[in-house]
Amino acid sequence: MFTQRSSLASSYLTGFIGWVGFLVIGEMGFALGMPSVALLLMGLACAVAQVTLLRALFRPLGMHRHVLVGAIWGFVLGALLYMACAYLRPAMWTRPVAWLFVFTYIAVPVGAFLSYFHRDDQDYIAAAGGDPRKANYSRDAHWLEPFAFGLVAYLVAFLPTTGADVFFKVCIVGALSGVFAAGASHFSPDAWKRSWPLLFAMAIFAGTVQGLASGWLFRHHAEQLRLSPFLHGAIGGVLTYAMTLIRGRQLSMRMRDSVV
Numbered sequence: 001m002f003t004q005r006s007s008l009a010s011s012y013l014t015g016f017i018g019w020v021g022f023l024v025i026g027e028m029g030f031a032l033g034m035p036s037v038a039l040l041l042m043g044l045a046c047a048v049a050q051v052t053l054l055r056a057l058f059r060p061l062g063m064h065r066h067v068l069v070g071a072i073w074g075f076v077l078g079a080l081l082y083m084a085c086a087y088l089r090p091a092m093w094t095r096p097v098a099w100l101f102v103f104t105y106i107a108v109p110v111g112a113f114l115s116y117f118h119r120d121d122q123d124y125i126a127a128a129g130g131d132p133r134k135a136n137y138s139r140d141a142h143w144l145e146p147f148a149f150g151l152v153a154y155l156v157a158f159l160p161t162t163g164a165d166v167f168f169k170v171c172i173v174g175a176l177s178g179v180f181a182a183g184a185s186h187f188s189p190d191a192w193k194r195s196w197p198l199l200f201a202m203a204i205f206a207g208t209v210q211g212l213a214s215g216w217l218f219r220h221h222a223e224q225l226r227l228s229p230f231l232h233g234a235i236g237g238v239l240t241y242a243m244t245l246i247r248g249r250q251l252s253m254r255m256r257d258s259v260v
Helices: 008-030 036-056 067-088 090-094 096-127 138-142 145-158 164-187 196-217 219-224 229-259
Strands: none
Touching: 008 036, 008 096, 008 164, 008 196, 036 067, 036 096, 036 164, 067 090, 067 096, 090 096, 145 164, 145 229, 164 196, 164 219, 164 229, 196 219, 196 229, 219 229
């Protein structure tokens, strides 16, 4: 069901991850003062709205033609969804620039990924004679694993904390940090990942940089953390990258062995 990234289930999951995750991160970054429960409900509603509309009008809108088309329609829907949410929650009009940026920042990549996943999966499906059930999606079938790596890494790095709100945000930030780590793993040369010294050098450098940035998001929750939020973030980032790159190494070597 989720192995095919362009399936209906995967499309909705992509929307949920993008909207809920980056609404939380946007609120933390801009200090917008919206409760996590409200962000969760708003994110779920926006995800359902965007994915349903774009999936229903996928070909009429030309989203199968290019990733940029998906991004453009994502931008349009992001702006419209902000206005709809602000109408229902007037307090959002007090920070219109920040909220509009957050909404479009989310909706653009969600639309782009819907197009990208569709186009990318077509190659696998074509190689399987047009049957999605027989397609071998290779390492792309493991696209959800990095979310779990980041989630576990940040729970280890941040806990114990006090308060359900911080726990929720740690889970969200950690899961999305895994996505960025997966991007670094995917686009880095496999030869780097096959070398343990290079793998751990990448994990320490990239994980620390990204981890410090994620720690900044928790600056307003410093009193609820045992250590500096930057230190918590750096630990979580390094652990996330280490887990993700090691998994990338395993998949890379598995693919190499299957070819030999």
